[in-house]
Amino acid sequence: xxxxxxxxxxxxxxxxxxxxxxxxxxxxxxxxxxxxxxxxxxxxxxxxxxxxxxxxxxxxxxxxxxxxxxxxxxxxxxxxxxxxxxxxxxxxxxxxxxxxxxxxxxxxxxx
Amino acid sequence: xxxxxxxxxxxxxxxxxxxxxxxxxxxxxxxxxxxxxxxxxxxxxxxxxxxxxxxxxxxxxxxxxxxxxxxxxxxxxxxxxxxxxxxxxxxxxxxxxxxxxxxxxxxxxxxxxxxxxxxxxxxxxxxxxxxxxxxxxxxxxxxxxxxxxxxxxxxxxxxxxxxxxxxxxxxxxxxxxxxxxxxxxxxxxxxxxxxxxxxxxxxxxxxxxxxxxxxxxxxxxxxxxxxxxxxxxxxxxxxxxxxxxxxxxxxxxxxxxxxxxxxxxxxxxxxxxxxxxxxxxxxxxxxxxxxxxxxxxxxxxxxxxxxxxxxxxxxxxxxxxxxxxxxxxxxxxxxxxxxx
Numbered sequence: 001x002x003x004x005x006x007x008x009x010x011x012x013x014x015x016x017x018x019x020x021x022x023x024x025x026x027x028x029x030x031x032x033x034x035x036x037x038x039x040x041x042x043x044x045x046x047x048x049x050x051x052x053x054x055x056x057x058x059x060x061x062x063x064x065x066x067x068x069x070x071x072x073x074x075x076x077x078x079x080x081x082x083x084x085x086x087x088x089x090x091x092x093x094x095x096x097x098x099x100x101x102x103x104x105x106x107x108x109x110x111x
Numbered sequence: 112x113x114x115x116x117x118x119x120x121x122x123x124x125x126x127x128x129x130x131x132x133x134x135x136x137x138x139x140x141x142x143x144x145x146x147x148x149x150x151x152x153x154x155x156x157x158x159x160x161x162x163x164x165x166x167x168x169x170x171x172x173x174x175x176x177x178x179x180x181x182x183x184x185x186x187x188x189x190x191x192x193x194x195x196x197x198x199x200x201x202x203x204x205x206x207x208x209x210x211x212x213x214x215x216x217x218x219x220x221x222x223x224x225x226x227x228x229x230x231x232x233x234x235x236x237x238x239x240x241x242x243x244x245x246x247x248x249x250x251x252x253x254x255x256x257x258x259x260x261x262x263x264x265x266x267x268x269x270x271x272x273x274x275x276x277x278x279x280x281x282x283x284x285x286x287x288x289x290x291x292x293x294x295x296x297x298x299x300x301x302x303x304x305x306x307x308x309x310x311x312x313x314x315x316x317x318x319x320x321x322x323x324x325x326x327x328x329x330x331x332x333x334x335x336x337x338x339x340x341x342x343x344x345x346x347x348x349x350x351x352x353x354x355x356x357x358x359x360x361x362x363x364x365x366x367x368x369x370x371x372x373x374x375x376x377x378x379x380x381x382x383x384x385x386x387x388x389x390x391x392x393x394x395x396x397x398x399x400x401x402x403x404x405x406x407x408x409x410x411x412x413x414x415x416x417x418x419x420x421x422x423x424x425x426x427x428x429x430x431x432x433x434x435x436x437x438x439x440x441x442x443x444x445x446x447x448x449x450x451x
Contacts, residue, residue, distance in 0.1 A: 042186075
């Protein structure tokens, strides 16, 4: 199960390297082994629209020969900043969980 | 008769989604959103076909894995910060209810209502609190509708029902105000009657009551058992003036006793500001008051139905405003487009 901020982080991280259209973003996330959009792929689009409205990504319409124009998303400066924050908070969370789950050494007997 | 064309699963998904998005988002936004979904679904179906699936099965699977149109469009609307005009409609409903609530004090203040209802600061605070509660109820109804992803009409009904329950539970029944006024008038009359009959100076039978065959006098009767019997005594002709005068004196004494008893009853009823459930619980047995209670309940029910109708009408009005707004926006975009 993924939380909203996790899904945002996934989408933003995929767009970090290059501009992509919706289907390709879903494919890249699935290729990384993430199951976030496996069940309902349509879930991706509300996230993309929200991120676009928040100014974290920007959409451009790229004309295609013999086909309708394609909507391609790219990361904005705000999006890059947001991704850094999300990655940082994820690292902190991950470290905290790791330290909790790590096997504790038995206390030395007193006396 | 021409057969309806059978849509493939992808077209079905897009048609259903279009139906749910149309009128809620700007037309070009609906078009681009559906174009994006179509592209995704087509690519997915093509991939599945390349993997060896039959075209129909591939399209069905692509649509299925994309999600249900209802849920998907709801998520899209949320992502586009869609402000449901239902909220505006609810606001109109609540404003109308508040207006009704405020109308009574205004009526009493400026038009000098014969009921002479008291407009105290407490009453005004009560009205304000009730209005706030109604607004809360309407908001809660809209929230339930949104959270449960149910049709807006259910939200309207929930909001209306909540408003009705709050109104029924807390609002003073207007019939009781009328009953209070009526009984106050009765009390005044009864006090006058007591004074008149206590004087024991009842004159002899007046000339108007003299008939060729005798004298008009009240029919001798025993004590009355209910308010309905009071004042319903009829008259008869008696032979002599002495008999008539005696009857009138007896009637006076009886009426005096009745007046005193009724006045005592009214004075014992200290609190007449009752809600409809209290009204029913308190006055179930008495004929006169049960009739008032029944009338009060019917009035409260009618008020509830009125609230629901108001909600429904204003919701439709809200949608109409939204559609007009959307149409105006699209026209404006067409005018501003570089092609023109």
